[in-house]
Amino acid sequence: MPTGRVNGVERPVVCEASDGRRVWALRIFCWNITHGGANRPPDEFRVQTRRPGSVPFLVGDRTTLVLGYDAGRDVFAAWDAAQHPNPSVSASLQIPRGTLDDAESRGVAAYTRPLASGDVEVVAAFRPEYAADYLRISGLLDATAPAEGRATVDAIQGDAAPIDELPGNLERRRKIVALSVVVRDARFRVRVVAAYGGRCAFCGLGASLVQAAHIVPVHDSGDDRIANGLAACPTHHLAFDRGLIVVGDDHSISLNPGALARSGAAEEDHVVLGEGLNAQLRLPADTSVAPDPAGFAAHRDRWAG
Numbered sequence: 363m364p365t366g367r368v369n370g371v372e373r374p375v376v377c378e379a380s381d382g383r384r385v386w387a388l389r390i391f392c393w394n395i396t397h398g399g400a401n402r403p404p405d406e407f408r409v410q411t412r413r414p415g416s417v418p419f420l421v422g423d424r425t426t427l428v429l430g431y432d433a434g435r436d437v438f439a440a441w442d443a444a445q446h447p448n449p450s451v452s453a454s455l456q457i458p459r460g461t462l463d464d465a466e467s468r469g470v471a472a473y474t475r476p477l478a479s480g481d482v483e484v485v486a487a488f489r490p491e492y493a494a495d496y497l498r499i500s501g502l503l504d505a506t507a508p509a510e511g512r513a514t515v516d517a518i519q520g521d522a523a524p525i526d527e528l529p530g531n532l533e534r535r536r537k538i539v540a541l542s543v544v545v546r547d548a549r550f551r552v553r554v555v556a557a558y559g560g561r562c563a564f565c566g567l568g569a570s571l572v573q574a575a576h577i578v579p580v581h582d583s584g585d586d587r588i589a590n591g592l593a594a595c596p597t598h599h600l601a602f603d604r605g606l607i608v609v610g611d612d613h614s615i616s617l618n619p620g621a622l623a624r625s626g627a628a629e630e631d632h633v634v635l636g637e638g639l640n641a642q643l644r645l646p647a648d649t650s651v652a653p654d655p656a657g658f659a660a661h662r663d664r665w666a667g
Contacts, residue, residue, distance in 0.1 A: 503541070
């Protein structure tokens, strides 16, 4: 795989990344994000795509990422490599200050960048903990018409319209809806897992295995507040979602014999599941985002029958 160096920096970086479910084969070009210069608008930031001229930009067997990094905000920006198949040695790619600020505060942000063709490019910005989420949504950002670009940015910002009010054909509208769901779930996961210090509320396991569970599911009118979330390892996330374990008003954790019986669990399963649980739920250090007791009561009521 050909690579080269500019000013002692190798580009591209060739690697693989995984979110535990999928593996991406990547070629990563990344430059520092800087201000556009004295003669440019004060809110214009950019990268300059310095790279060895003989190194191919797009190759068929790997995904090319065109990234910039803002060290002050700890935020990446990502341009669409397909829109820039062979940039010159010093081409400039822009992103507004506001988009970088928004990504720093909300985790993920985007804006539409006009192209010479009259189409637009959706440029995303994200904090490092959202990198796998960016890889998941990158194939959903291929809007070209300005109205589609605006709707795509709105979805990332959390303002997605109903599918029948979105622009574009049915496939484009479905992508916008899917994009909204992925970003919403990503924000919920990052905030909840951080609140619990990256450890399962039921057993204390960390090891980067922790997920975010809703106490009251979204389809039952649950919301994405941290107080409606629990950090949970995959086993206890699934067990809680199926009502096999419940939480009392005093945050005690117990097995739910009725749900276990309905699931067909063997006696050995009762023992193994019970032995893996703490007696009390681990709570966030910040009491303002502690789980809502009403959510646990609703969960117990749902799985009591």
